[in-house]
Each structure stands twice: as C-alpha cells, then as structure tokens.
Amino acid sequence: MNLIKRDLNHNWHPCMQMKDFETFPPLSIKSAEGSYLTLTNGQKLIDANSSWWCKSLGHGHPKLKSALLKQAEQFEHVMFGNTTNETIIALSEKLAELSPNLNKVFYASEGSCAVEIALKMSLHANYLQGQSHRTKFMALKNGYHGETCLALSASDLGLYRKAYESILQPVSFIDHIPYVLSTEDPLWEDCSTHWPKIEEHLNQHSKTLSAIILEPIVQGAGNMKIYSKDFLIRLRQWTTENHIHLIADEIMTGFGRTGYALACEHATIEPDFICLGKGLTAGWLPMSAVLTSQNIYDIFYDDYATHKAFLHSHTHSGNALAAAIALECFKITEEENIYASVQKNSEYLYKNMQQVAEKTRLLQNVRYIGFIAAADLMIEVPRAGYEIYKNAIPLGAFLRPLGNTIYWLPPLNTSLSTLDELTDITIRAIQKTCL
Numbered sequence: 001m002n003l004i005k006r007d008l009n010h011n012w013h014p015c016m017q018m019k020d021f022e023t024f025p026p027l028s029i030k031s032a033e034g035s036y037l038t039l040t041n042g043q044k045l046i047d048a049n050s051s052w053w054c055k056s057l058g059h060g061h062p063k064l065k066s067a068l069l070k071q072a073e074q075f076e077h078v079m080f081g082n083t084t085n086e087t088i089i090a091l092s093e094k095l096a097e098l099s100p101n102l103n104k105v106f107y108a109s110e111g112s113c114a115v116e117i118a119l120k121m122s123l124h125a126n127y128l129q130g131q132s133h134r135t136k137f138m139a140l141k142n143g144y145h146g147e148t149c150l151a152l153s154a155s156d157l158g159l160y161r162k163a164y165e166s167i168l169q170p171v172s173f174i175d176h177i178p179y180v181l182s183t184e185d186p187l188w189e190d191c192s193t194h195w196p197k198i199e200e201h202l203n204q205h206s207k208t209l210s211a212i213i214l215e216p217i218v219q220g221a222g223n224m225k226i227y228s229k230d231f232l233i234r235l236r237q238w239t240t241e242n243h244i245h246l247i248a249d250e251i252m253t254g255f256g257r258t259g260y261a262l263a264c265e266h267a268t269i270e271p272d273f274i275c276l277g278k279g280l281t282a283g284w285l286p287m288s289a290v291l292t293s294q295n296i297y298d299i300f301y302d303d304y305a306t307h308k309a310f311l312h313s314h315t316h317s318g319n320a321l322a323a324a325i326a327l328e329c330f331k332i333t334e335e336e337n338i339y340a341s342v343q344k345n346s347e348y349l350y351k352n353m354q355q356v357a358e359k360t361r362l363l364q365n366v367r368y369i370g371f372i373a374a375a376d377l378m379i380e381v382p383r384a385g386y387e388i389y390k391n392a393i394p395l396g397a398f399l400r401p402l403g404n405t406i407y408w409l410p411p412l413n414t415s416l417s418t419l420d421e422l423t424d425i426t427i428r429a430i431q432k433t434c435l
C-alpha cells in the first residue's frame, strides 16, 4: 500500500485539519541535513521554520549524533526522582550560568509542561508563604504558551482556545503592547506613551496576581510580533515592586534566536522563572526546563512532614539521552560562535525579506530581530498562508506562514546562499498565490 495511504489510515497529525490531506498529502521525509529536508521523491526543501522553531543547529549535526550514541552506550533513561548522573549535573551547571540568580533547574519534556510547572510553582510558592489570595495569572494579548490547559489559559489565540473556554482558567491579558518593527524603532528604547494605560490595567490586579507570563521580546505564534524592550523593563520593575512573579517563556526565543542566549538579555532583566524547550536539545529530543532562584527553591525546602515539596513529575524528566544532547548543544554553540553569527547575519535576513516586499509589492510591516524576519500580506486571499505553503513546496522550501504573516525562522547556522535561495522561492510562491 502506498505510504501516504498507510499514514492516513492511522495518523492524526498535530495542528492539522486532516481533510486538507485529501488534496495535499503530508510531505514524505526521507532524510534531513543542515537546513534541508529531502523527500522520498528526492526533492530537497529548505526548512524555513526550523521544524516548528526547534532545529536551531540544523538537522543531523554529527556532533549531536555522537553525543546521543555515546550516552546510549552507558544508559538511556533512569527515572530522575531518586537518581542523578554526570550528564544531567553538567547540563544543569550550564543552564545555571544562563541567568545570574536562576540556579535551580526543574526538567520536563514538552515546552507546555515547562509553562505548567512555572505557573504551578508560582502559585504554590505564594500558597506556602501565606499569600493564598494570589491565585491569578496575567499574560499578554496575542501571546502563546502551549496547549495544555493552564498554558492554553495564558494564551490569547482564540482559534486554539474556543472549544475549551469552559475549562480554562480566567487570565487577564495586557493590551496596548508597544510593538516595533526592529530595534531601531524609537519605541524600542522608550514606551512611555503606552505605559500609563498598561499600568492602570496592572494596578487593578496587583493584589490577586501570582505571576505575569510572557514571551520576551517576540510573540511567536501570534504572528512573530516584536515589542519594546522598555516594556519588558517596566514590567519587571512593576512586578518586583508589587511582589508578583515574572515568568519568561523563552521556549521559542531561547538559545540564540534573537541574537542572545536569552531574549531577556535585550532588556537586561532577570525574571523569577524562565521556561526553556525547543532549542534546548536543538530539536533532537523532547526536553524542557524551568529555571528559578534559590529564593523560590527555599520556600519548598523543609522536612517532609511539612508537605511543602513540589510534587510534580513527568516520566521523562531529566532524560539522559536528551540531557547529553543539550549539553553538546552548549559546546557547539560556543565552538561555532552561533550567537555572534546570528547578530552578524540578522540584517542580511531582514534585507532579504525587504527584497521580497519590494519585488512582490504585497507585504507590509517587514520586521526582524536576530534570526527571525516576518511581514504581513496586504491582500486578502482565502487561507493565504496555506496556499503559499503549498506553492512553495515544488519550488523547494518548507515555508509555513502564520495566517497572513510570512516569516522565516531558519536554523541559526543557515548559510547566506541558502537564505538567497529561500528569498527567491518566497517571492515566487507569493506571486503564484496572490497575482
């Protein structure tokens, strides 16, 4: 039986309307290397979205393969509850270096689980400190934090939430976000024009909030929108003054995507919790982590009989194979100077997206930061993003626009010639779809 028929007999693909496969079947992957995928029909495609934003170091990095095999020769997974090992300790030592005071690491598997953990830790810490009235969360309008129920409650993308509203937690969303197109925008440095309205909203909730969660600097699923670093600075200041935790969901932005290890570094702020995922293992294995401070950790630290322990677990928490890869990712990032190369090539990516806008005359709001460039289609084409995706495949790119937003988020070590190829394909795919 043909491969696609066998797939559709059983597989229910994530985030897909399965009926779409009647007319455009799933891409059948044979292999992947660097920034390219190879299909079983031999066609090569540029992975322009780094496979849902996780393949930061590209596909099949030989050093990551060796690290995986080396760990597999020792052991692949032993429950992390009562045990430890050299690999996970070395990884936590590296993670603890990311932010000056966040030296405690709690592991999970998917990004959404890390978000759940950070939110639960915040609530639990307040509960243990006699702050039981602090039960609410706040997030940003247009933000996204994952699909599990607490993470979805903090996400403001109607399409993903609607059917589940009845079981989601009430979360208040911050509006009037000072969006920018680049770090050159005056709002980037100073968002005082927007702040009074935001602060008024914040003040209404100051006594009941446990935490504010946000994607620092870039809202990924909310169409790659970039906001002012000054907004982040002011939010950190306000949360500190009001004894409210700040949770930075760096699942998409972490490990170099915006040019620094953490997007929080743009604002030189330190949150109370950082959620990491995706790039943590460069998309090799599911691993996520929450970083927090000694202060938060100490709130839970007591004799067993006090029942203060954080009794949250996932089977694969601290998985050794994933840990070995994550540790190697740190090495490769240093050896290949990944953050410096993102900073160097960021403008090149942007100029290429500008070229797409100029050649097609169909894009507006061209924006960029680090190794992300995006722009919005100016004309209404039904399901424009999906049509562009389909048209880009025969041309040689796996583009996956978000609604009317065209974006590139390629592996951080993608060559400039591949970016040029991607530019040409994007222009042709847009023209084919819209003209």
Ligand SMILES: Cc1ncc(COP(=O)(O)O)c(C=O)c1O
Binding pocket: 110, 111, 112, 113, 115, 144, 145, 146, 147, 215, 220, 221, 249, 250, 251, 252, 277, 278
């Ligand atoms: C900012 C952010 N948070 C959380 C998640 C959820 O991560 P996962 O899909 O690994 O559960 C995502 C996924 O795209 C994300 O972009």
